Amino acid sequence: MPLNVNLSASPSGVPGHGVQIGCFARDVIDGARSGCVTAVFERSGYIEIDGDWVCVANVDAGYNAVTISVRSSPSNDWLDYFQVGAPVVITPSLLSISDRPAVNLSPLMLWSPAVARCWSLATLSRGLQALAKWAPDARLPADGLGQYLYGSQAIGVATRESNAAGGAIADLTQWLCGVVDPTGESGVLARSVRTLIGLGPGLTPSGDDFLAGMLIALSVCGAKRWQHQLGNAVQAGLQGTGSVSQAHLKAAVKGEGGEALHQALVALMAGEGDRLGSALSALDRVGHTSGWDGLAGVVTVLRAIMGRPFLVLDGHCLS
Amino acid sequence: MSKTSELPPAQSPLEVKATPVSLIQGSPRVVNVGLSGFAEALAAQGVAVIQVDWSPPARGDADLATLLSKLSD
Amino acid sequence: MGVGKTTGGDMSVVVNQVRTGVFFDSVVLMRISRELADFEGIEEAALMIGTPSNLAILESAGLLSELGRQAGGGDLVLAVRARDAATAELAATEAERVLERPSRTGGGAETWQPRTLRSACSVMTDTNLALISVPGDFAAAEARKALRLGLHVIIFSDNVPLEEEVALKREATEAGLLVMGPDCGTVIIDGVSLAFANQVPRGDIGLIGASGTGIQEVSCLIARLGGGVSHALGVGGRDLSDAVGGSSTLAALKLLNTDPGTRHVVLISKPPSTAVAKAILTGVAASDKTFSICFIGAAPLSVPSNATLLRTLKAAAEHAVGASINAVAKEWGDGSVLPGAGRSRIVGLFCGGTLAAEAQVIFIDEAVSVASNAPIPGVSQLVPVSHHVLVDLGDDSYTRGRPHPMIDPAVREGELVRALGDPTVAVVLLDVVIGHGAHVDPASAIARVLCKTSPDRPVVIASVTGTKRDPQDCDTQASILRGAGVLMAPTNADAARLALTCLSLID
Amino acid sequence: MSDVRQVLREANAEAVRRMLAAEPVLIDVVAAADAIPELGEGMILHAGPPISWERMCGPMRGAVAGIAVFEGWANDLDAAAALAARGAFQFRPNHDFAAVGPMTGMTTASQPVMVVENQASGNRAFCTINEGLGKVMRFGGNDASVLTRLAWLRDVLGPALGMALRSSEGIELKSLVARGLTMGDEMHQRNVACSSLLLRSLVAALASTCGNRTILTTILSFIASNDQFFLNIAMAMGKAITDPVRDIKGASVVTAMSRNGTDFGIRVSGLGDEWFTAPVEMPDGLYFPGFSAVDANPDMGDSTIVETIGLGGFAMAAAPAVAGFVGAGAPSDAAHITHTMREITLAENPEWTIPALDYQGVPTAIDIRRVVETGIAPMINTGIAHREPGVGQVGAGVVRAPLACFESALWALGKRLGVT
Numbered sequence A: 001m002p003l004n005v006n007l008s009a010s011p012s013g014v015p016g017h018g019v020q021i022g023c024f025a026r027d028v029i030d031g032a033r034s035g036c037v038t039a040v041f042e043r044s045g046y047i048e049i050d051g052d053w054v055c056v057a058n059v060d061a062g063y064n065a066v067t068i069s070v071r072s073s074p075s076n077d078w079l080d081y082f083q084v085g086a087p088v089v090i091t092p093s094l095l096s097i098s099d100r101p102a103v104n105l106s107p108l109m110l111w112s113p114a115v116a117r118c119w120s121l122a123t124l125s126r127g128l129q130a131l132a133k134w135a136p137d138a139r140l141p142a143d144g145l146g147q148y149l150y151g152s153q154a155i156g157v158a159t160r161e162s163n164a165a166g167g168a169i170a171d172l173t174q175w176l177c178g179v180v181d182p183t184g185e186s187g188v189l190a191r192s193v194r195t196l197i198g199l200g201p202g203l204t205p206s207g208d209d210f211l212a213g214m215l216i217a218l219s220v221c222g223a224k225r226w227q228h229q230l231g232n233a234v235q236a237g238l239q240g241t242g243s244v245s246q247a248h249l250k251a252a253v254k255g256e257g258g259e260a261l262h263q264a265l266v267a268l269m270a271g272e273g274d275r276l277g278s279a280l281s282a283l284d285r286v287g288h289t290s291g292w293d294g295l296a297g298v299v300t301v302l303r304a305i306m307g308r309p310f311l312v313l314d315g316h317c318l319s
Numbered sequence B: 001m002s003k004t005s006e007l008p009p010a011q012s013p014l015e016v017k018a019t020p021v022s023l024i025q026g027s028p029r030v031v032n033v034g035l036s037g038f039a040e041a042l043a044a045q046g047v048a049v050i051q052v053d054w055s056p057p058a059r060g061d062a063d064l065a066t067l068l069s070k071l072s073d
Numbered sequence C: 001m002g003v004g005k006t007t008g009g010d011m012s013v014v015v016n017q018v019r020t021g022v023f024f025d026s027v028v029l030m031r032i033s034r035e036l037a038d039f040e041g042i043e044e045a046a047l048m049i050g051t052p053s054n055l056a057i058l059e060s061a062g063l064l065s066e067l068g069r070q071a072g073g074g075d076l077v078l079a080v081r082a083r084d085a086a087t088a089e090l091a092a093t094e095a096e097r098v099l100e101r102p103s104r105t106g107g108g109a110e111t112w113q114p115r116t117l118r119s120a121c122s123v124m125t126d127t128n129l130a131l132i133s134v135p136g137d138f139a140a141a142e143a144r145k146a147l148r149l150g151l152h153v154i155i156f157s158d159n160v161p162l163e164e165e166v167a168l169k170r171e172a173t174e175a176g177l178l179v180m181g182p183d184c185g186t187v188i189i190d191g192v193s194l195a196f197a198n199q200v201p202r203g204d205i206g207l208i209g210a211s212g213t214g215i216q217e218v219s220c221l222i223a224r225l226g227g228g229v230s231h232a233l234g235v236g237g238r239d240l241s242d243a244v245g246g247s248s249t250l251a252a253l254k255l256l257n258t259d260p261g262t263r264h265v266v267l268i269s270k271p272p273s274t275a276v277a278k279a280i281l282t283g284v285a286a287s288d289k290t291f292s293i294c295f296i297g298a299a300p301l302s303v304p305s306n307a308t309l310l311r312t313l314k315a316a317a318e319h320a321v322g323a324s325i326n327a328v329a330k331e332w333g334d335g336s337v338l339p340g341a342g343r344s345r346i347v348g349l350f351c352g353g354t355l356a357a358e359a360q361v362i363f364i365d366e367a368v369s370v371a372s373n374a375p376i377p378g379v380s381q382l383v384p385v386s387h388h389v390l391v392d393l394g395d396d397s398y399t400r401g402r403p404h405p406m407i408d409p410a411v412r413e414g415e416l417v418r419a420l421g422d423p424t425v426a427v428v429l430l431d432v433v434i435g436h437g438a439h440v441d442p443a444s445a446i447a448r449v450l451c452k453t454s455p456d457r458p459v460v461i462a463s464v465t466g467t468k469r470d471p472q473d474c475d476t477q478a479s480i481l482r483g484a485g486v487l488m489a490p491t492n493a494d495a496a497r498l499a500l501t502c503l504s505l506i507d
Numbered sequence D: 001m002s003d004v005r006q007v008l009r010e011a012n013a014e015a016v017r018r019m020l021a022a023e024p025v026l027i028d029v030v031a032a033a034d035a036i037p038e039l040g041e042g043m044i045l046h047a048g049p050p051i052s053w054e055r056m057c058g059p060m061r062g063a064v065a066g067i068a069v070f071e072g073w074a075n076d077l078d079a080a081a082a083l084a085a086r087g088a089f090q091f092r093p094n095h096d097f098a099a100v101g102p103m104t105g106m107t108t109a110s111q112p113v114m115v116v117e118n119q120a121s122g123n124r125a126f127c128t129i130n131e132g133l134g135k136v137m138r139f140g141g142n143d144a145s146v147l148t149r150l151a152w153l154r155d156v157l158g159p160a161l162g163m164a165l166r167s168s169e170g171i172e173l174k175s176l177v178a179r180g181l182t183m184g185d186e187m188h189q190r191n192v193a194c195s196s197l198l199l200r201s202l203v204a205a206l207a208s209t210c211g212n213r214t215i216l217t218t219i220l221s222f223i224a225s226n227d228q229f230f231l232n233i234a235m236a237m238g239k240a241i242t243d244p245v246r247d248i249k250g251a252s253v254v255t256a257m258s259r260n261g262t263d264f265g266i267r268v269s270g271l272g273d274e275w276f277t278a279p280v281e282m283p284d285g286l287y288f289p290g291f292s293a294v295d296a297n298p299d300m301g302d303s304t305i306v307e308t309i310g311l312g313g314f315a316m317a318a319a320p321a322v323a324g325f326v327g328a329g330a331p332s333d334a335a336h337i338t339h340t341m342r343e344i345t346l347a348e349n350p351e352w353t354i355p356a357l358d359y360q361g362v363p364t365a366i367d368i369r370r371v372v373e374t375g376i377a378p379m380i381n382t383g384i385a386h387r388e389p390g391v392g393q394v395g396a397g398v399v400r401a402p403l404a405c406f407e408s409a410l411w412a413l414g415k416r417l418g419v420t
Helices: A023-029 A121-134 A146-150 A160-176 A188-196 A206-221 A224-236 A243-253 A259-270 A273-284 A290-307 B036-044 B062-071 C026-037 C052-060 C085-100 C117-123 C136-148 C162-175 C212-224 C247-257 C274-285 C313-321 C353-365 C410-421 C442-451 C474-483 C492-506 D003-021 D058-070 D077-085 D144-167 D173-182 D192-209 D213-225 D229-245 D312-318 D320-325 D331-342 D368-374 D403-416
Strands: A016-021 A034-040 A044-049 A052-058 A067-072 A087-091 A094-097 A100-104 B030-033 B049-052 C002-007 C013-020 C042-049 C075-082 C129-132 C152-155 C186-189 C192-195 C202-209 C229-234 C264-269 C290-295 C307-309 C345-350 C370-372 C388-392 C425-433 C459-465 D024-031 D043-046 D090-093 D112-118 D124-128 D254-260 D263-268 D276-279 D284-287 D345-354 D360-366 D379-385 D393-400
Touching: A016 A023, A023 A052, A023 A067, A023 A243, A044 A087, A044 A243, A052 A243, A121 A259, A121 A273, A121 A290, A146 A160, A146 A290, A160 A188, A160 A206, A160 A290, A160 C052, A188 A206, A188 A224, A188 C052, A206 A224, A206 A243, A206 A259, A206 A290, A224 A243, A259 A273, A259 A290, A273 A290, B030 B036, B030 C117, B030 C136, B036 B049, B036 C085, B036 C192, B049 C117, B062 C136, B062 D003, B062 D368, B062 D403, C013 C085, C026 C042, C026 C085, C042 C052, C042 C085, C052 C075, C075 C085, C117 C136, C129 C136, C129 C192, C136 C152, C136 C162, C152 C162, C162 C247, C186 C212, C202 C212, C202 C247, C212 C229, C212 C264, C212 C313, C212 C353, C212 C425, C212 C459, C229 C247, C247 C264, C247 C274, C264 C313, C274 C290, C274 C307, C290 C313, C313 C353, C313 C492, C345 C353, C345 C410, C345 C492, C353 C370, C353 C388, C353 C425, C353 C492, C410 C425, C410 C442, C425 C442, C425 C492, C442 C459, C442 C474, C459 C474, C459 C492, D003 D229, D003 D345, D003 D360, D024 D144, D024 D173, D024 D229, D043 D058, D058 D077, D058 D144, D112 D144, D112 D229, D124 D229, D144 D192, D144 D213, D173 D192, D173 D229, D173 D312, D173 D345, D192 D213, D192 D229, D229 D254, D254 D360, D263 D403, D276 D403, D284 D379, D312 D320, D312 D331, D312 D345, D312 D360, D312 D379, D320 D331, D331 D345, D331 D360, D331 D379, D360 D368, D368 D403
Parallel strands: A016 A100, A052 A067, B030 B049, B030 C129, C129 C152, C202 C229, C202 C264, C264 C290, C290 C307, C345 C388, C345 C425, C370 C388, C425 C459, D043 D090
Antiparallel strands: A016 A067, A034 A044, A034 A087, A044 A052, A087 A094, A094 A100, C002 C013, C013 C075, C042 C075, C186 C192, C186 C229, D024 D112, D112 D124, D254 D263, D263 D276, D284 D393, D345 D360, D379 D393
16 A cells, blocks of 8 residues: 555644655555564664564654654654553554554655666766775774775774674675675575674674675665675575664665665765765764664675676666 | 752852761761662662762872872862 | 673673663664773673674673573673673673663753762752762772761772771761761661661661671561661671771760660671770660670670670570560471481571671580681681581682672572582571662572472572562562472571571481 | 861962952953053064964964064065064963953054953953954954954054943943843853843943944944954953962962963962963864864964853853854753863852853852862863964864863972972
8 A cells, every 4th residue: 555645634633743764664564553662762763563673763863764754743752652562553644652643654755765877987986086085084983894994904993893704794795706606505605694694783783784785785786686696695694683683684685775875875876075975974873883884885895896897787877 | 869959058169067967867868979779779769869970080090189189178 | 681690711700791672772882882891990891782693702702601692683782801790790780770771861851960979969968978889999088078078978888998997987986977887788777778788667776787787687687576777887897896996886876875766776796806895885884775785606795784695696686676586496397308318517608797607606506516718706717528517608708709699699509509419418508688789589599500400409498688678578589499499497597597407307 | 177278278268259259340442552561562462371483373373474464563474474483573472461362362562452450459451352253363364354454443443442431430241241141141152142232331332432423333333243242351351350369379279271272271379370281172063064173273262261260161051052053962961061060160150140050150260179180171162263374263162171281280289288
């Protein structure tokens, strides 16, 4: 049932007004009846519906494939209704918690991430150089996998997770360059994905964000075959991480993530240096390391594409 | 935690309390310096308690701390 | 939430906490693990989701204990390696404080907390007591600041140098203030329990004690006998030593003298030196209150007319209230299981030092020779294998690098398993201390160990030091223990007598 | 109580008494040479502790070159810079001559200075007139437009203001600042209320003493358009209040905090004129569009004299808008900053109260012992200059005084009191 049809006049007195909804979140709540609140944070909360987790967040937290973005009415804050364990009832126009109307869903529009109109190896290399120039005063967090932003050799002080991830990232880089045969379950791909899934600090462990970044970059660049194989390996390893991260990974398998990561990816592909600057500062505000871990995954894919221009990319002008 | 009810007189906090307060007249009014669990247990019993966000004096520099103890009133 | 720990590497201690169904955003997780890592004495700290990959890197970093290994993908694992258990415990409680705080700070901004004692007193102008639990080497300095601000002081921290204690108590006496501690775990003032104390009804009996668990047992028995406590003033383990000369005990005596709400005073401590005992008894004689004096394990000595010397904590409580707890001798009914042949020894494993001392008094009074690692006069230090043993697990030899057994039952579990598996042991004697600050459910920890041991095992006898109004509720604890096959005695002293009765039934 | 502690208690009590008893009044505007006789040819007073030409930051050098040209000691900026490098000019801190100056803080003979007299103790303090925003001398601006404005201040605004002030008994500043505090000013980053109150109390005297209508219009529009006009008066007031508190034997109260873009320096009552310095820190704040931390010049200016008397960062609770603007947290955090500053001060000023804190007085009289003990450094609201001379302000933020200054001062005080 398409959500963006404005059904009825918005029920008055509902504190939250839906603004945009990501594709993963839409698929989960489309036709769903009920669920329950599983986690509450400063600006957002999570609802579990039939095993899938969906995020409901203040609009200023940024759009995301797994998120219903909501604006608060000045009088009261819809997030106050979110108590962990509270029952949730969903109809096409209304989300209520402990049978109190919380968010008016009818105004929801489907959010679709930015796309690079036309990009080429030349613009891509300009984007990667802009990133390298930007490197010196980048405030990379000490934890997480941001250290792999500039190559499969980590820069900066090694941490527990960066040591553990080193081998897996090197293998994935080789897999991307076609050196290793990616077929077969026991292949290098499956083992590297199993190492990265659930690895590292944070609500969404760094390894998951890294893999999500790779999946999104492969999808946006049109490297369908690689996206499909990596997606299968990630699907198989989902049990190795927490529920919040599983939602983000499932969305990434379909090629969609957070707005900040998409902006950075498109800026790199289109070689727009100044746009990259603002995208990176937005990225810095995503969780503690999640933004940087995701970008490290994205750049790992983009570098591989630079290295193998004849990589068959369907339907994109690659001169 | 109780807010300052009345405006403290403009006396500068230089003068230390002269006469010691009784310990056992009425419920204790506690300043908790250290494990905050103790403050929460007291608050749960309805006791007036204030938690100090403590850190080692002089950022842990022992010599400075000794000099301070000789100089502080 | 479960707490588990192993002793890692040389002396450092690994403590894990696992929380399920609890979610924090990454910035908060990072901030907490960063704060923990810079905690003084913490070697390494991690706060991660318990996914297989994370458990693998925690394992390789030597940060995982048995409990952490069982964590699942949805669990939040806190792993800390510290130079000693006290630091590990301090860090774990701090993390708990932050982790338990509601994730949404709500409308109002974080309430401001004063950074020093001085500014706290300028905000809360009618303060009269400072409760100090900062690490030992800073505790004396903070106590001095409190005295200069005209506050009475409880020093919970231990390892405060003796000369600092002496200087502080001299300054307190001059200022007419009371220093309770250092290493003072139990205080009750006007019905309010501070630090580790039990929820005891208000009444007209005052307590002065140099030991924490001694005050807890007596105050809980007073409550059971229908009495109540006006104030229980802990003076710290070294107050009655020659160096300190009982200055806080004498100050506490003067204080209770002035309290119309206190009719009778119970004085509890290990035997003081003769000089200090004389000074204390002179103070007692000068008071118009009546006294029950229990110098656990002391040789008989003459006391003033308004005082009575009692051998055990139970007797002191009964004397103070003027009623008695009848030991239910027939607890040893037909249904009870007698220990098998070849079993002749009693092994007592105590969290409370004074409770271990009281048990030794019972053995001496029944002329049964016994050994202990914390012997009272007349009890041998040596531990020949065939002999009865009463162990104080709070003694440094057991707690070095580990939290106090009252806080972490795992400290006693190892000894309990060994005693239960020893074919020569007829009876295992236990104390279970509850109340504010103690472990949330010590009885279940014991029950878990018992259900894993074979039926052919020693008889286990225990008593609970606590009240119904304690967070853990003494009746629930007792029924859990009974359910696991433990014989329950009404008091610590009766548990020791019951152990001896059981032994006599075998020969 | 040992005698050392007794000396400290009595000395600090006296320091607090003098600070709270001050009666600052804006009485005149005169040429700097008249206010400061020692101010001769080639002598340049600057903000912050003493510093040589070699160690000066970009904006400070730009200002020196500009002012040298303005005073006619060199005919162009390069010549002026060469002269400076050859040691032709004499550089001294404003603070040594009862003066203060914002940012680079240039004070030279012919510039007009505002005169604030502390009528409780008779001493006077001086500060140049605030030039307004954008490309100005205090930010190292030194092109023709800057020098023409300085000439206008010298030839038109200075004399007119002086005449107006002399025609009345001057402007009593304590009650004006008290009202400014209740209107959201904290007298460092935000002076819009006090600037307006000042203009109200000046406009009649100006109209009556300034005969020429066009000049009067330019003067009134210049003052009215500058939200920070009162800053320089607040600074002179701060200097007039703190100077009598100097040289009280055994007092641990801070009498000056100041930075020259390279060093942060403090002076302490019981330690005479000695400066205790440490490398100045980078402000942390919000930048105007198009600028970022990479463009910022290290902290600079005598304006921290307002924090020394309990205003600026110390009175943040009175100006929640500033807290939000300078990136010091949400407006609701403003109260926290003032609460925290109370940890390191000895008293509260009963005449300067903050409504949001139930009219509690601003935290006054910074005690170096409390700074060192708590590890809480004074919090300063500051403008951020571009690190290239002549560009001007690029943002506003907060900066902490380096703890090292207070620690070295404490060791010196200990030595002076025979305690090591």
